Amino acid sequence: MSVLPHIPNVTRAHTFTYPERAGSPRKTPVPRQSARSRFVRTPVSSLPSRATSSSGPRQPVANKFLRPIELYKPPGGKRRLPPRFAAFDCIPSEIKETNYDIDLDNDEEYDTDLEEEDNSKEEQHDTSGESLYIRVCEQLGVPPISYYVRHMDEPEFKMLYRSMGPESARALSIPMQKNLKMTNIDLSWNWIESTGAKAFAKTLQENYFITDMNLSNNKLGSAGVRLLYEAVRDSIFLRSVNLSGNEICSKDTKYLADILLTNTVLMDLNLSHNQIDDAGCLTLAPAIAMNDSLVSLDLSWNHIRMNGGVALSRAITDNISIQFLNLAMNGLASSGSIALAKALTENDTIEELDISCNRITTPGALEFAKHGLKKNKGLCVLKMGQNPITNQGAIGLLKAILDNKEIPLRSFDLKDLVVEREFMDVVHEIKKERRIFTVRVGHVTQGKLLEGGEEQLADDNPLEVLLIFMTEKNLRLVDLFKAFDKDQSLSLTRDEFIQGLSSVNTPLSVDQMDTLIDMLDKDGDGEVDIVEILSVNKDYKDLKMKAKKKVAKERDERKRKRQQKEAMKNIVRFMEEGDIKETAEAASQTDDLEVNIEKDKSPSPGLFKLPKITLITGKKRWDNLKDKLKGGGLGKLAKAAAKSE
Structure with a gap:
């Protein structure tokens, strides 16, 4: 049997021991081949050469030549090639076609340490965390959310109304880190x-790329606020936090105050x-006064009353950063509004203030106008709707705006x-300046519309106008919503909704669209979601029925006018032909049309006056038509009828 001479080991990890020339009859074990050794080529220069004699030293072969390779056949086995030569391109075809004893496709035939390293490297290069998310879902026993997998590479990730629960939130937070x-x-x-709040608190601590976090309406409660507290307080990258609708009460405001201070x-x-009341406002007020980074603060839809309003007003007096303040849907009453007006005399930073639906009466509105609007120099948008203010209080507010030339109020x-009408007269004077x-x-x-039509009066309900438009086009509101929702987030921002309505040529102005959004936005988050769209059918059932009836009436009216026009053409044609009978029959094709022909008998020398033709609806008196058409003049009558069309 021809065998290779003893060859020193070249590879580091895997060595082979061949029998001596006068070797023993023992069976040589088959060497194991790892994943690395299959793809490592040994340089030709480092290959050992055959000895020229049994006793003399071995002479190296030139690098461009390869010595013949002899196959080794162990007792009872097949001929095979030593593993370190398996990657050479110069191996003869008859050797390449040899069946080896090692099954290279079997995972058990080679070590798996290298494969585990490859998996870790793959996860390190997976910046979106898809593979990690799938593995975490398997460990926690929750199904992966396909929406997250599809959108995990986007900078703005929005996933609403999934009701995924705490465990799915845990699985989602780990790859987000x-x-x-x-x-x-x-x-x-x-x-x-x-539980989810705790998981996302860890995400905020680990991931410094997250700048906006919206966890509204997630039932976090007091425990969730405490768990998020340290992560939000210590973050140096987080710019926006939304904790709306999470059952936060006044005892939790101490954590929020510490966040504002730190x-x-x-x-x-x-x-x-949330459920923040006067006690919570007393806790938040010092932190708001000392904070110099907060630009927008939303405390709407809480339980803030007079004392809380006074405390917030004192904080606003000292604050120098807040530009957008929303206190709508509370109970500030007149006392709270007066304190807020006094704060506006010293604070010119606030640009937009919303105190809608706060039980502000007419005296409170007049005091607000006297102390706030007459001296403020920074307010641009003021919302005071849904308060029990009379026309007198509204006029007092407008006159204060008219007298203050330095206030940049535009809405x-x-x-x-x-x-x-007197209110609209004052508006007209302001618009001149x-x-x-x-x-x-x-x-x-008894009012009047101003020039340009920029004032949106509620004589035409924008929702009714939209419903009429959709009924005429045979569309549903949910169909428009899906068409506008390009990112499939089940929610539309104000800009997306206005842009979508404009794209389909709805007969609404920009102000009417804003009013429509305010009507649809029940939770006051500034967006219109699918739940609010679906609730239109229930909340505005009567309005929708009214729109359908109005569209049906308009369609009938258009149909009637088309019939009138067609009948008139037939009347003219038959009158030109002089056929009175056919003329009467053509006119009788419509049930609510009568042609009344009267000759103008007034003297007008030098001018010929054509007969006067009028259309009378809702009556049938075609028998008189024959008598009126007797006596000739059909050609002139036809011309008059043609002009009356």
């Missing part, structure tokens, strides 16, 4: 509870639709307020 692409995360209405980069904080919202100034009211009694 390593996701380098997401910056804005919106997980509203998912019920992640305090965090110097947070710019937007939304605490609307004044008194939604659902009934005003009189200001280039941009819009007013929104509920209804005008």
Whole structure:
């Protein structure tokens, strides 16, 4: 048997021992081949050469030549090639076709340490964390969310109304810790509870790329606020936090106050639709006064009353950063509004203030105008709708705006307020002095529209106009919503909704579209979601039925006019032919049309006056037509009828 001489080991990890020339009859074990050794080529220069003699030294062969390779056949086995020569391209075809004893496709035939390293490297290069997310879902026993897998590479991730629960939130938070692409995360209405809050607190601590986090309507509760507290307080990258609708009460405001005192980069904080009362405002007020980074603060839809309003007003007096303040849907009453007006005399930073639906009466509105609007120099948008203010109080507010030449107010919202003509006269005077100034009211009694039509009066309900438009086009509101929702987030921002309505040529102005969004946005988050769209059929059932009846009536009217026009053409044609009988029959084809022909008998020398033709609806008197057509003049009558069309 021809065998290879003893060859020194070349590879580091895998060696082979061949029998001596006068070798023993023992069976040589088959060497194991790892994944690495299959793809490592040994340089030709480092290959050992055959000895020229049994006793002399071995002489190296030139690098461009390869010595013949002899196969080794162990007792009872097949001929095979030593593993370190398996990667050479110069191996003869008859050797390549040899069946080896090692099954290269079997995982058990080689070590798996290298494969585990490859998996770890693959996860390190997976910046979105898809493979990690799948593995975590398997460990926690929850199904992966396909929407997340499809959109994990997007910088703005929005996933609403999934109701994924705490465990799915845990699985979602782990890959987000390593996701380098997401910056804005919106997980509203998912019920992640305090367990999910703990998981996402870890995400905020690990991932420095996240700047906006929306966890509204997730039932976090007091426990969730405590778990998120340290992560939000210590973050130096987080700019916006939305904790709306999470059952936050006054005892939790101490954590929120510490966040405002410690965090110097947070710019937007939304605490609307919670249970914060006067005691919570007393806790938050000192922190708000000392904070110099917060730009937008939303405390709408809470339980803030007079004392809380006074405390917030004192904080606003000292604050120098807040530009957008929303206190709508509370109970500030007149005392709270007066304290807020006094704060506005010293604070010129606030640009938009919303105190809608706060039980502000007419005396309170007049005091607000006297102390706030006459001296403020920074307010641009003021919303005071849905308050029990009379026309007198509304006029007092407008006159204060008219007298203050330095206030840059451009939008004044008194939604659902009934005003009189005198109010509109003051608006007209303001518009003469200001280039941009819009007013929104509920209804005008004996009023007049101003030039340009910029004032949106509630005589035409924008929702009714939209429903009429959709009924005429045979569309549904949910169909429009799906067409506008390009990112399939089941929610539309104000800009997306206005842009979508404009793209389909709806007969609404920009102000009417804003009013429509306010009507549809029940939770006051500034967006219109699918739940609010679907609730239109229930909440505005009567309005929808009214729109259908109006469209049906208009269609019947258009049909009747088409019949009138067709009948008139036939009447003219038969009159030109002189056929009175056919003329009467053509006119009788419509049930609600009568042709009344009267000759003008007034003297007019030098001019010929044509007969006067009028259309009378709702009567049938065609028998008189024959008598009126007797006596000739059919050609002139036909010309008159043609002109009357």
